[in-house]
């Protein structure tokens with residue numbers, strides 16, 4: 704194993720700014736092979752990534768964390784995407800049902816501290832259970848979402864999962880995404896047309912009013928609106944010294960280095 708830091712990805716990130724989402728997905732598939740998966744919460748941008756993976760016929764499975772308190776529409780969207788786009792969908796679960804968690808810890812999501820704990824148990828830890836199976840996770844974050852997400856790097860290291868994260872839709876603005884969805888009749892979560900600009904657990908997500916910030920419907924009972932659940936480390940600026948460990952030949956491949964096989 705060898706170390707690779709966020710700083711090592713600087714040049715690659717510069718060149719990725721010019722690449723299309725399709726090119727970035729193909730790059731991820733060609734570099735990481737069977738050790739790449741996409742992570743989707745079955746929101747609009749995740750559906751676009753699913754459509755692109757299907758269109759390109761890439762063998763990238765989709766990871767979905769079922770917190771046990773998702774909206775039925777979200778679960779139905781997952782099933783439709785799997786069936787109609789012929790995708791391998793892998794559903795991850797927390798250890799405890801929400802009922803068991805509430806019996807043990809109380810209603811956590813009603814306080815700011817409890818929300819962190821609840822998201823950790825129901826989202827982050829279930830994802831961490833597949834840590835070691837993938838060297839790259841594809842996300843669906845976009846800079847047009849604003850806030851902390853307006854300035855993330857397309858490629859980043861995720862020390863918790865010890866993998867690379869790639870967000871191929873980083874430069875998809877709202878207009879481009881809306882056009883893509885219409886042009887390709889992309890399957891999207893029906894909750895979006897019912898006023899939900901972002902979608903998570905049914906306990907912590909509401910529709911938003913016209914003129915409200917996009918994330919106003921998340922943890923509305925807690926405020927402020929800028930809270931993130933922690934499943935996307937890109938939401939928290941980790942700095943250029945963050946590092947992960949990968950096989951040397953994989954690092955060489957992803958950095959585009961020539962390997963001297965005669966040695």
Ligand code: SF4
Nearest residue numbers: 812821822825904907
């Ligand atoms: S969004 Fe709410 S219910 Fe879902 S895991 Fe986070 S705190 Fe718990």
